[in-house]
Amino acid sequence: MNMALNADRSPKGGNAMKGIGTGGGKAFAEIYIVNNDSVEINKYIINNIEAECKRIDNAREIAKEQIKAVMESNAKCQGDDNVGILDYQLLFLEDESFFDDIKRYIRDQHINCEYALHECVNNFIRDFEAIENDYLKERTSDIYDMEKRVQMVLAEKPLQDISCMDGECIIATDEMLPSQVMSMDRNNIKGILMEYGGKTSHSVIIARSMGIPCIVGLKDIKKLVTNGEKVIIDGNTGEVNINPNINDISDYQQYQDNKHLKNVELKKFIDRDTRTQDGVTMKILANISSENDIKLMLENGGEGIGLFRTEFIYINSKTLPTEEAQYRIYSDIAQRNKDKLFIIRTLDIGGDKSIDYLNIKKEENPFLGFRAIRYCLKNPHIFKSQISAILRASTFGNIKFMIPMIATLMELRSAKEMIDEVKKDLENKGIPFCKDTQIGMMIETPSAALMVDRFAKEVDFFSIGTNDLTQYLFAADRMNEQVAYLNSSFHPQLLKVVKDVVDCGKRNGIEVDICGHAGENPYLIPIWVAMGVDNLSVSIPSILAVRQQICNINKNDLIPVLEKVLSFDDAYEVEEYLKTKFQF
Structure with a gap:
């Protein structure tokens, strides 16, 4: 969503702008404009087909090395929590069938590789456009990120380097690629202002995980600010104050003092039980999407996992995940989670979340369509494979099943029957599992x-x-x-x-x-x-x-x-x- 920028004189200081706040609190620094030059993609006929195929292969290899370098650098600086986000791009770059499609396009149409790449990416994006989940829908940004990186290599235009800045700054740009955010100077970049993007875009998610305020939906932001201008931004409200006066700066400094005190107070709650003043106890659990989230969850005092979105295992795989692959993930999380609660939501995939290898037909209204438990019950070999992996992993921790999108008793009872069938099969094979694993919905x-x-x-x-x-x-x-x-x-x-x-x-x-x-x-x-x-x-x-x-x-x-x-x-x-x- 693009929100119009309202720029007028602030009652406090300079120009006041309003965008879409995505979190992260406030920041104060000078503007630094990042120009992510677009690459013009034209279509033209080529004569040397094999040379053109070699161009795309070479660009692909260079892009792979660039992403691996970003992942390695990020892992050293910040741990593994954000590195997994680039796995999807690397998966694309290593996907032989995807690049075979591009080269087939080159050979059949006798056209340049830039245009062939662009068309193949657009074809794939169409499968994601109907996704009902904000987070999944924004996954398209990863694909665009990958394409732009390859296109920049083909055009011999390097992405602007923001990995080492001379001083503290707030980035102003039309958009930032997730890989750019991951490689940026975390010590000196204090905030990000973007024209495009959404609250759940990966660039924003990464920035938020770094504690960096980010505001999106700022139309023509690069035209309305200049390098070196001082600015105070509020990532929670979406407010931007350019050239703040002394009172604004004083308010910001007071905010920083209060923020420090709040962080000190929050840390006191890491090992505390969640209990009201009158003795009512609860648990604060975490929603996670991969095993890479466990470290951060434990560091933040999570009392367990209340939702593991297993669909990401399937989305991040080129082929149907095997039972063994799923078992390794579930058991690894369970062991790291120790005896804490670990609720696994069974596969929530459907017509609105297209995965080629599942062969799910597109639907006119995917929100009301063939998804989650409806899909699983019609595809028992896929569902039972996941059930078996979960049951086997249950010996390592406090694992519970959670069935999504239940609408009728028949659906629930059918799911429970399949779980019982898998239990009997494991018993017959002598494979251990927790026999009283709980089932929720x-x-x-x-x-x-x-x-x-x-x-x-x-x-x-x-x-x-x-x-x-x-x-x-x-x-x-x-x-x-x-x-x-x-x-x-x-x-x-x-x-x-x-x-x-x-x-x-x-x-x-x-x-x-x-x-x-x-x-x-x-x-x-x-x-x-x-x-x-x-x-x-x-x-x-x-x-x-x-x-x-x-x-x-x-x-x-x-x-x-x-x-x-x-x-x-x-x-x-x-x-x-x-x-x-x-x-x-």
């Missing part, structure tokens, strides 16, 4: 929420996926900006549904967790505590802040707040009330 469809009392008798726990539940409850595509007002976690209708699920859990003696983005919203956390939600599974950087907030509140004081919230008619009233009630 996600509550993310209205039909599941309406039948929650029946489902509670069939599973060991519920986990509420607030993102999908909201869009299905309000029949509003959360990728459609025209109906964005409906996709709010503050809707009293949604809150009532969540409360009904939690109350059902209490009646039936099973835990109810929240693993959607709403679980870490500071204004809603008091509501979840008041409802009696058992655990919250959140993004890794949010773990300590969520724990600190819970440890400083009293559940009994929040009951009247919950009652008041449920009496409102719309999301706006709820949000305004909570923002007035709680100051953050």
Whole structure:
């Protein structure tokens, strides 16, 4: 989404601009403009086909070496947490079939390799354009990153080097490639301003993991700032203050002092239990996408894994992952996680997340289509392979199954039957596994929420996926900006549904967790505590802040707040009330 830039005189200092904040707090430094020159891609006929094929092969090898160098440098400076993001690009560059397609295009059409590469990338991108998950949709940036790097090699235009800056600065650019962000000077680059990008683009995700404020959606940013101008940015609100006055600078310095004190306080919560002032205990779990996330989760005091998105194992593989490959990943995570909770969501893939080797047909409405458990039940050989890998890994830790997108009792019972069949097969082969591995389900469809009392008798726990539940409850595509007002976690209708699920859990003696983005919203956390939600599974950087907030509140004081919230008619009233009630 491109948000128009509003530039006018600030009541405090210089020009005030407003973009889309993606987190990271505030920063103050001088502007440094990065010009990522675009490469003009023309189509023309070539005579020497083999020479053209050799050009693309050579450019491919150079790009591979460049990415490997970035990965090696990043691993030394920052550990493995971001290195995995470049694996996908490297996977493409090492994919013989992909580059065979490019060379076939060159030979069949007698055209230049730049154009052939561009067309093949565009063809692949079309398979990603309908992805309903923001994070997965932004995966296309990795493919564009890979293409741009190869195109720059072919054009003999090096990417602007920002790995070693002369002094502290804030980057202003149209866009930054994920590999550029990973290679930038972490000590001196204090913030990033971009015209393009989204909250879940990989460039933004990497910057956020580094603690660097980033603002996107700043139209014509490179034209409206100049090198050397001082600027204060707020990555949380999206505000940009160019040429701030002395009062602005004084406010920023006070912010820095307060931030330091807050960080010192947060670190005190790393080894603390999550317990309210009146003794209610919860667990703050982590949402993870790969084994590379474990180190950071443990460093941030995560009490376990509330959601492992196993679809990334499939997305990052050129072929169907074997049972052994999955087993190695699950068992490695379980051992590093020790005895902490490890909830594995079974394959959540479908028509909206196209993976060539799964041969899933495109659908007109993938949100309501052949995905998750629906796909797994129709493809038992794939589902059972994953089940077997999970069960085998269960001997290494406190592993639980979590089945996504359940809409009917028949679906749930069919999934449980397959798990039982795999258990019997492992027993017959003498392969060890934890026989009482628990099975839970996600509550993310209205039909599941309406039948929650029946489902509670069939599973060991519920986990509420607030993102999908909201869009299905309000029949509003959360990728459609025209109906964005409906996709709010503050809707009293949604809150009532969540409360009904939690109350059902209490009646039936099973835990109810929240693993959607709403679980870490500071204004809603008091509501979840008041409802009696058992655990919250959140993004890794949010773990300590969520724990600190819970440890400083009293559940009994929040009951009247919950009652008041449920009496409102719309999301706006709820949000305004909570923002007035709680100051953050």
